Amino acid sequence: MIEVTDKAAAELKSLLEQEGKPDLALRIFVAGVACSGIQYGLAFDDELKEDDVTMESNGIKLVMAKEIERNFSEGSIDFIEDENGKGFLIRNPSAGGGCGTCGGCH
Template sequence: MTDTTATTGATATHEVTLTDVAADKVKALLAQEGRDDLRLRLAVQPGGCSGLIYQLYFDDRQMDGDAVREFGGVELVVDRMSVPYLAGATIDFADTIEKQGFQIDNPNAQGSCACGDSFH
């Protein structure tokens, strides 16, 4: 494993996958904003009608215990507490008549609410 941070040693990794389509969309959004200092962060937070809710956003912070993987030049970051909830998850991007936006397919979710924004 290569050392990606000079102060903390090897960076932890996670088992979330970002599809090529989603990575391309992230790159396009960052280019549109003129930012190259941001990373895509995925987290699980308490909330929603099923108990847990996904947080997917751009972040310039690096927090202690972050797990990082790179997909086509896009860094996907997951915080230490969210890693077990997201193992094996896939982030894709859809742009169809039926749905548009980032979609998270999480094999750890035992169920979700009717709105599809939260899971348990």
């Protein structure tokens, strides 16, 4: 199960209200692969595909393709604000990574 934290849920609900589309789902997708592992992205979506898996966490409907769900069955989506800015943080403990080839990963 993917957990949407209270802070992330509040921010997502606010964004949905601003868009005037409170029924949209939050789609999790693969945005790329780096030496730290799979990088995920988020986008609002109103279409379900045949191979989609849906779930709900903290009042937010989540949608993702089955192959993503197999590799991202546990994790969290959080919202952070610090001196560097603000944004959503996706944590996937089963993502692995850290191949050591880029020189900048720790």
